Amino acid sequence: MEGKKGKRGKKGKRDLYRAPLVPLVLLGLKGHRASLEYPAFLGAMLWGLQDPQDPLGHKALQAHKAQQPAVVHLQGQETTIQVREDLSEGILRNWKMVSIHHRVFKMHSRSGELEVLLDGVYFIYSQVYYLNFTDIASYEVMVDSNPFLRCTCSLETGQRKFNTCYTAGVSLLRAGQRISIRIVYEDTLISMTNHTTFLGSVRLGEAPSAGQN
Amino acid sequence: MEGKKGKRGKKGKRDLYRAPLVPLVLLGLKGHRASLEYPAFLGAMLWGLQDPQDPLGHKALQAHKAQQPAVVHLQGQETTIQVREDLSEGILRNWKMVSIHHRVFKMHSRSGELEVLLDGVYFIYSQVYYLNFTDIASYEVMVDSNPFLRCTCSLETGQRKFNTCYTAGVSLLRAGQRISIRIVYEDTLISMTNHTTFLGSVRLGEAPSAGQN
Amino acid sequence: MEGKKGKRGKKGKRDLYRAPLVPLVLLGLKGHRASLEYPAFLGAMLWGLQDPQDPLGHKALQAHKAQQPAVVHLQGQETTIQVREDLSEGILRNWKMVSIHHRVFKMHSRSGELEVLLDGVYFIYSQVYYLNFTDIASYEVMVDSNPFLRCTCSLETGQRKFNTCYTAGVSLLRAGQRISIRIVYEDTLISMTNHTTFLGSVRLGEAPSAGQN
Numbered sequence: 001m002e003g004k005k006g007k008r009g010k011k012g013k014r015d016l017y018r019a020p021l022v023p024l025v026l027l028g029l030k031g032h033r034a035s036l037e038y039p040a041f042l043g044a045m046l047w048g049l050q051d052p053q054d055p056l057g058h059k060a061l062q063a064h065k066a067q068q069p070a071v072v073h074l075q076g077q078e079t080t081i082q083v084r085e086d087l088s089e090g091i092l093r094n095w096k097m098v099s100i101h102h103r104v105f106k107m108h109s110r111s112g113e114l115e116v117l118l119d120g121v122y123f124i125y126s127q128v129y130y131l132n133f134t135d136i137a138s139y140e141v142m143v144d145s146n147p148f149l150r151c152t153c154s155l156e157t158g159q160r161k162f163n164t165c166y167t168a169g170v171s172l173l174r175a176g177q178r179i180s181i182r183i184v185y186e187d188t189l190i191s192m193t194n195h196t197t198f199l200g201s202v203r204l205g206e207a208p209s210a211g212q213n
Numbered sequence: 214m215e216g217k218k219g220k221r222g223k224k225g226k227r228d229l230y231r232a233p234l235v236p237l238v239l240l241g242l243k244g245h246r247a248s249l250e251y252p253a254f255l256g257a258m259l260w261g262l263q264d265p266q267d268p269l270g271h272k273a274l275q276a277h278k279a280q281q282p283a284v285v286h287l288q289g290q291e292t293t294i295q296v297r298e299d300l301s302e303g304i305l306r307n308w309k310m311v312s313i314h315h316r317v318f319k320m321h322s323r324s325g326e327l328e329v330l331l332d333g334v335y336f337i338y339s340q341v342y343y344l345n346f347t348d349i350a351s352y353e354v355m356v357d358s359n360p361f362l363r364c365t366c367s368l369e370t371g372q373r374k375f376n377t378c379y380t381a382g383v384s385l386l387r388a389g390q391r392i393s394i395r396i397v398y399e400d401t402l403i404s405m406t407n408h409t410t411f412l413g414s415v416r417l418g419e420a421p422s423a424g425q426n
Numbered sequence: 427m428e429g430k431k432g433k434r435g436k437k438g439k440r441d442l443y444r445a446p447l448v449p450l451v452l453l454g455l456k457g458h459r460a461s462l463e464y465p466a467f468l469g470a471m472l473w474g475l476q477d478p479q480d481p482l483g484h485k486a487l488q489a490h491k492a493q494q495p496a497v498v499h500l501q502g503q504e505t506t507i508q509v510r511e512d513l514s515e516g517i518l519r520n521w522k523m524v525s526i527h528h529r530v531f532k533m534h535s536r537s538g539e540l541e542v543l544l545d546g547v548y549f550i551y552s553q554v555y556y557l558n559f560t561d562i563a564s565y566e567v568m569v570d571s572n573p574f575l576r577c578t579c580s581l582e583t584g585q586r587k588f589n590t591c592y593t594a595g596v597s598l599l600r601a602g603q604r605i606s607i608r609i610v611y612e613d614t615l616i617s618m619t620n621h622t623t624f625l626g627s628v629r630l631g632e633a634p635s636a637g638q639n
Contacts, residue, residue, distance in 0.1 A: 069334050069418040071383045099385060121495050123628065127380060129365065136588055140621065150621040152555065154588040162349055162367040166380050167553055167592050170497045170626050172525060195353065195363040200383050202336065202417060204495040204628060282547050282631040284596045312598060340593060342578065375562055375580040379593050408566065408576040413596050415549065415630060 070104035070203040072097075072114065076192025080131065084186040091142075092128075092181040094192050095199065104203050113178040114199065119207040124148070125168035126181055129196035130161065131189040138184040141167065144177055150184075164196055172207050283317035283416035285310070285327065289405025293344065297399040304355075305341075305394040307405050308412065317416050326391040327412065332420040337361070338381035339394055342409035343374065344402040351397040354380065357390055363397075377409055385420050496530035496629040498523075498540065502618025506557065510612040517568075518554075518607040520618050521625065530629050539604040540625065545633040550574070551594035552607055555622035556587065557615040564610040567593065567625075570603055576610075590622055598633050 074095040083090055093112030100107060106115040116122065128151065130137040136154040140147040151165040173179075181199055183190065190197065287308040296303055306325030313320060319328040329335065341364065343350040349367040353360040364378040386392075394412055396403065403410065500521040509516055519538030526533060532541040542548065554577065556563040562580040566573040577591040599605075607625055609616065616623065 067418040068421065071334055071417065073383050099383070121497055125381060125383075127362075129363075138588075147621045149553075149624070150555075150590065150619075151592070152588050152590045152622065162351075162365050164363065164365045164378070164380065165590070166364070167590065168381065168551060168594065169553075169624060170499050170525070170551075170628060193363075195360045196365065198362070198382060202383060204497065205493040206495075208494065280631040281634060284547055284630065286596050312596070338594060338596075340575075340595075342576075375564075375578050377576065377578045377591070377593065379577070381594065406576075408573045409578065411575075411595060415596060 070101040070118075071201065072100045072105040072107075073200040074098065074100075074107070074114065074198060075194040076129075076197035078194060079192050081183075081190040081192055083183045083188045083190065087183065090183040090186070092139075092183065092190070092192070092197075092199075096194065098194075101203075105201065108178070111180070113180045114201070115176065115178045116173045116201075116203075117175055118203065119174050120172075121170060121204045121207055122173050123168065123170050123202045123204055124179055125166070125201070126151075126199045127164050127166040127197060128181065128183070129191045129193060130163050130165065131191045136185065137163070137165070137188045139165065140182045140184060141169075142178075142180045142182050143171060143173065147182075170204065174207070283314040283331075283333075284414065285313045285318040285320075286413040287311065287313075287320070287327065287411060288407040289342075289410035291407060292405050294396075294403040294405055296396045296401045296403065300396065303396040303399070305352075305396065305403070305405070305410075305412075309407065311407075314416075318414065321391070324393070326393045327414070328389065328391045329386045329414075329416075330388055331416065332387050333385075334383060334417045334420055335386050336381065336383050336415045336417055337392055338379070338414070339364075339412045340377050340379040340410060341394065341396070342404045342406060343376050343378065344404045349398065350376070350378070350401045352378065353395045353397060354382075355391075355393045355395050356384060356386065360395075383417065387420075496527040496544075497627065498526045498531040498533075499626040500524065500526075500533070500540065500624060501620040502555075502623035504620060505618045507616040507618055509609045509614045509616065513609065516609040516612070518565075518609065518616070518618070518623075518625075522620065524620075527629075531627065534604070537606070539606045540627070541602065541604045542599045542627075542629075543601055544629065545600050546598075547596060547630045547633055548599050549594065549596050549628045549630055550605055550625075551592070551627070552577075552625045553590050553592040553623060554607065554609070555617045555619060556589050556591065557617045562611065563589070563591070563614045565591065566608045566610060567595075568604075568606045568608050569597060569599065573608075596630065600633070 075098050076092075077094040077096045079094050081087060081092070081094065087093070091112045093109070095107065095109070095112065095114075097107055104116065104118050104120075106117055107113075108115060124141055126139075126141050126149075128139045130153055136152065138150060138152040140151075141149040148171055149167045149169050151167040153163045153165050179199070179201065288311050289305075290307040290309045292307050294300060294305070294307065300306065304325045306322070308320065308322070308325065308327075310320055317329065317331050317333075319330055320326075321328060337354055339352075339354050339362075341352045343366055349365065351363060351365040353364075354362040361384055362380045362382050364380040366374075366376045366378050392412070392414065501524050502518075503520040503522045505520050507513065507518070507520065513519065517538045519535070521533065521535070521538065521540075523533055530542065530544050530546075532543055533539075534541060550567055552565075552567050552575075554565050556579060562578065564576060564578040566577075567575040574597055575593045575595050577593040579589045579591050605625070605627065
């Protein structure tokens with residue numbers, strides 16, 4: 001059963017190379033058994049935008065392409081993070097690219113930052129899984145060095161706790177701006193299991209023309 | 214079983230060619246006073262996609278139709294669920310279709326699964342209202358038999374608790390894949406009141422061309 | 427200052443009819459140091475829809491405009507709210523318009539209601555930051571006088587707590603309907619800091635033709 005799924009996935013991926021537009025880069029998540037199933041399939045979600053050399057011709061094709069949304073979904077890499085010891089300035093870095101639209105998003109693995117390559121209106125969403133915290137746990141969705149959204153949990157002290165914290169919002173971003181997740185308190189323990197800690201974005205469309213000079 | 218799913222998916226797509234344009238079916242939720250107000254209005258949200266046999270003619274109409282997003286929003290049916298006794302494998306089933314785009318989504322009421330009929334990039338969101346739980350409560354948004362997102366709350370033991378847990382994310386789905394909500398722990402008590410427990414999705418657009426043969 | 431904002435809003439709308447396409451009005455949030463950075467940039471997100479007097483001409487330009495999504499993002503105004511004393515009927519009012527698409531959304535500052543000016547399918551999201559509450563804290567996303575979504579937290583009594591509660595969903599809205607946030611319990615204390623308490627929406631597209639007589 002899983003095998004069948006796998007085949008369908010592969011066939012689909014091969015077809016991508018024949019397609020004229022929508023260039024595709026395969027992530028090639030390897031080695032992880034889990035990622036050979038569903039996430040591997042998702043791994044095929046790396047594709048491009050329209051050809052900027054032919055911006056007005058082939059309108060039908062364009063319309064088709066226009067319907068291919070630019071999205072990204074990053075997942076935790078199955079590690080446990082002790083903020084104080086493992087992170088510089090609290091920025092989460094251990095992301096695995098499950099899907100990414102390479103013409104619109106660029107992952108900076110070392111810094112943990114997700115750069116947008118096009119001006120636009122973006123929906124940004126994220127979730128962090130707090131494994132244990134003494135009093136309060138909080139993270140911020142940052143745009144460059146400014147907080148955009150904050151997600152906070154507070155619980156009884158002295159007890160082992162498990163809580164996911166989800167937040168999301170819409171923001172105008174300019175090309176070159178970078179999204180990241182900053183854990184606010186140093187004594188927080190984060191579980192970066194793939195279904196519980198993630199960061200994603202959808203480019204909803206063009207920004208107003210202000211900066212489109 | 215997987216084979217069947219595949220076929221059903223294709224059949225669904227073929228059906229699209231026969232239908233005229235944007236057909237509309239009213240849900241007609243009746244009998245519930247509450248649903249005569251806002252939800253009944255939402256009940257009108259059942260409509261179709263564009264006719265692929267006329268892909269380039271009637272551009273204005275097409276443009277209009279293209280702007281009709283494919284969405285679904287399911288709400289709990291005002292029941293209280295004791296997972297151990299009421300659910301098979303923890304899958305929530307008691308959904309009421311508040312809005313559903315019938316050409317893109319198909320509800321399987323008996324199993325609680327929401328099937329997508331078209332390949333595409335989907336935003337999936339959900340919320341569950343935990344009424345009471347001893348230690349930890351958790352649910353997973355499943356795609357077929359694989360977890361995609363997980364939402365977790367943990368609280369003091371021995372006390373009556375009330376907590377909603379929301380999560381959401383973007384995923385590539387192929388026609389025939391099914392979304393469901395699985396409660397992880399058997400001792401969880403769920404309140405499926407309509408504004409607190411829900412499952413929804415938005416088809417953001419085309420998938421990369423893999424499956425568009 | 428509020429008055430100024432109101433005037434600017436009206437001027438903005440009138441300008442839209444004169445401007446060619448995609449007219450842009452800069453908010454120019456002034457005086458606040460913080461808003462000179464990121465929020466001031468977001469302040470540019472006030473723009474129009476397509477010109478209804480030329481609905482079919484200039485298709486390429488139209489396609490461009492069609493890609494400009496109608497969004498709104500409101501943030502708390504850095505105040506702390508004691509529901510019982512500060513709010514009438516629990517409706518949050520202290521919103522600052524970080525971004526708003528003036529042809530689609532209209533803020534009613536006095537009542538705290540966000541009116542939609544066009545029929546359509548809307549994604550509505552919100553988050554509230556509960557600063558302290560005795561037992562349970564809950565808010566509802568209202569559409570007119572009907573609850574659409576509810577977000578609930580419950581914690582130990584007698585302790586200072588900090589929790590953000592996020593919820594979101596998709597709904598069909600008709601022109602004239604109003605979105606608001608209603609705090610359910612009077613003894614709740616809300617922190618309307620800008621990154622923790624917010625309300626936003628994205629118009630996903632046209633409503634089905636049912637009510638488009």
